[in-house]
Amino acid sequence: MLTGILTPTSGKVTVDGLDPFQDRTKNNMKIGAVFGQRTQMWWDLPVIESYKLIQKIYEVPLDRYKENLKFYTDYLDLKDLLNIPVRQLSLGQKMRCEIAAAFMHDPKIVFLDEPTIGLDFMVKDKIREFIKVLNREKKVTVILTTHDLQDIEELCSRIIILDNGKIMYDGSLLEIKNQFSEYLIADFKIKNATEGLDKVLSDNADKLFVLSKDMYELSIRFSRNNLTVAGVMNIISPYCDVMDLNINQASIDTIVKDLYEDKILVETLKN
Amino acid sequence: MLFNKLVEVAKMNMKSNLSYVFAAWGAFMSNIVQIFVFYYIWMAVYGGHALLNGVNKEQMVMYIILSRILYTQVTWNFIYVIAEKIKTGEIAMDLLRPIDFQLYMYTGRFGDILAFGVMNALPSLLISGLFLGFYFPHNPISYLYFFLSLVMAITISFFVEFWIGLLTFYTTNSWGLSTFQEALVSFFSGALVPLAFFPIWLRHIVDILPFKDMIYTPIAIYLGLIKGSEVPYSLITQFVWVILMFVLSRLFFKSAIKKVTVQGG
Numbered sequence: 001m002l003t004g005i006l007t008p009t010s011g012k013v014t015v016d017g018l019d020p021f022q023d024r025t026k027n028n029m030k031i032g033a034v035f036g037q038r039t040q041m042w043w044d045l046p047v048i049e050s051y052k053l054i055q056k057i058y059e060v061p062l063d064r065y066k067e068n069l070k071f072y073t074d075y076l077d078l079k080d081l082l083n084i085p086v087r088q089l090s091l092g093q094k095m096r097c098e099i100a101a102a103f104m105h106d107p108k109i110v111f112l113d114e115p116t117i118g119l120d121f122m123v124k125d126k127i128r129e130f131i132k133v134l135n136r137e138k139k140v141t142v143i144l145t146t147h148d149l150q151d152i153e154e155l156c157s158r159i160i161i162l163d164n165g166k167i168m169y170d171g172s173l174l175e176i177k178n179q180f181s182e183y184l185i186a187d188f189k190i191k192n193a194t195e196g197l198d199k200v201l202s203d204n205a206d207k208l209f210v211l212s213k214d215m216y217e218l219s220i221r222f223s224r225n226n227l228t229v230a231g232v233m234n235i236i237s238p239y240c241d242v243m244d245l246n247i248n249q250a251s252i253d254t255i256v257k258d259l260y261e262d263k264i265l266v267e268t269l270k271n
Numbered sequence: 272m273l274f275n276k277l278v279e280v281a282k283m284n285m286k287s288n289l290s291y292v293f294a295a296w297g298a299f300m301s302n303i304v305q306i307f308v309f310y311y312i313w314m315a316v317y318g319g320h321a322l323l324n325g326v327n328k329e330q331m332v333m334y335i336i337l338s339r340i341l342y343t344q345v346t347w348n349f350i351y352v353i354a355e356k357i358k359t360g361e362i363a364m365d366l367l368r369p370i371d372f373q374l375y376m377y378t379g380r381f382g383d384i385l386a387f388g389v390m391n392a393l394p395s396l397l398i399s400g401l402f403l404g405f406y407f408p409h410n411p412i413s414y415l416y417f418f419l420s421l422v423m424a425i426t427i428s429f430f431v432e433f434w435i436g437l438l439t440f441y442t443t444n445s446w447g448l449s450t451f452q453e454a455l456v457s458f459f460s461g462a463l464v465p466l467a468f469f470p471i472w473l474r475h476i477v478d479i480l481p482f483k484d485m486i487y488t489p490i491a492i493y494l495g496l497i498k499g500s501e502v503p504y505s506l507i508t509q510f511v512w513v514i515l516m517f518v519l520s521r522l523f524f525k526s527a528i529k530k531v532t533v534q535g536g
Contacts, residue, residue, distance in 0.1 A: 003363075003366075003367060005366050005367070007529050024366070025369050025370065025371060026369075028367055028368060028369040029369045031367075035363060035364070037360075038359075038360065038361055038363060039364065040364045040367065040368075042283055042286075042287055043287070044286075044290040044291070045283065045287055045290065049283065050283075052279075053279055053280070053283055056275065056276055056279040057279065057280070057368065057369055057370060058369060059272070
């Protein structure tokens with residue numbers, strides 16, 4: 001919708017002062033986009049041909065284009081790929097070329113839809129680094145949708161969490177982490193659990209939240225404000241032998257997971 | 272400026288096409304075979320006659336060659352191209368380019384045709400002409416009229432295929448539509464039988480349809496079957512169809528594009 005491909009069923013969208021659907025071509029001059037599974041490059045032609053076309057149709061000044069091309073080529077390591085037809089590239093190679101293409105005309109806003117989906121660690125890292133640099137140095141606004149939470153942790157300053165078309169959270173990454181930093185997750189390895197364990201856990205449901213539990217493992221989330229680690233130990237140790245204990249701060253992964261699974265948390269967030 | 276951009280788009284399309292040399296050879300061979308098949312059928316029809324329905328043998332041979340070549344372009348599966356874009360969601364990427372989608376596709380089409388001309392049309396014309404005989408118009412101006420008419424023929428077919436292709440937004444599949452369109456075109460355009468051979472009542476129907484202007488009109492102008500004051504009249508008729516099809520496909524495009532559902536996320 002922000003790129004002008006879809007029309008809203010109701011309401012209004014403006015991107016940098018333009019209606020992206022009505023002023024499609026004008027809006028397109030200012031934006032770049034990568035959609036995870038598709039390519040804007042010409043399937044049968046060497047990558048460089050697509051870049052040349054971008055230079056022409058987006059009216060990028062030639063020296064600027066050369067500068068960009070050199071910068072991106074170095075950064076994303078595209079040198080050996082430029083003369084290969086797109087159809088012969090691997091997914092990771094294609095994605096690197098694709099990202100460079102989206103930034104080639106110095107857009108003000110770039111939309112990235114799952115830019116790191118299905119890529120190996122090295123490529124992911126490279127792409128993230130590249131996005132970060134461009135965002136910082138060229139002041140390109142990057143709007144990113146992703147399921148990869150590491151993407152978020154490394155790249156985003158503002159995050160919006162959606163579920164079924166509803167905004168569940170909209171704010172800075174720092175804020176959400178701060179709000180959740182009071183939460184700790186304790187992973188116990190246990191033995192000889194007795195029936196009393198279940199009962200005592202549910203009795204203390206207001207203070208702790210059981211993430212998972214079986215015969216040998218128990219994972220609990222609790223708030224620093226309500227309970228100390230020793231307090232948790234005191235609650236469960238009469239009912240089982242604790243073999244090992246691992247305490248972590250809630251990472252963005254678990255926060256988001258909890259947001260989706262545990263709607264109560266959403267309420268705490270809102271307050 | 273816009274024109275320069277469009278030239279670039281056409282060039283890209285041409286290069287893409289040129290990267291499929293073997294496919295082009297296949298298409299070329301099948302073209303040659305078709306021309307020869309049509310040639311033998313029509314020679315059997317002519318029998319001992321030198322002239323049938325105002326068309327002489329030499330004209331007929333040239334008609335076969337030109338109509339077979341043009342037919343491959345007029346029913347070039349452009350519907351399928353559009354449909355595929357819609358089906359796979361690739362259309363999203365095209366809609367992101369800073370050029371109007373329809374204009375973008377239209378120019379791309381000329382790139383295709385240039386590649387086709389080099390790899391298929393010219394060699395087909397030369398080889399079958401050398402074996403079966405060429406026919407040249409008496410009046411050199413006919414070449415100009417032929418060229419104008421040819422461009423308009425391709426333009427009309429572009430718009431028709433464009434909006435049939437867009438129907439895929441509603442049907443999500445194009446096979447039935449394109450088969451239907453191909454059947455209509457191959458009969459009413461004069462691709463199988465020159466319109467001069469049609470009975471009068473059928474001619475009246477054909478005359479009010481746009482299909483004749485996709486194949487018959489340019490070739491008939493070249494061969495002098497349409498001559499004198501009929502020529503400007505035919506060209507104007509073609510032009511009217513161009514405008515009409517443009518407006519129709521444009522309106523349809525505007526409404527269909529609101530229906531876009533990008534398939535596959």
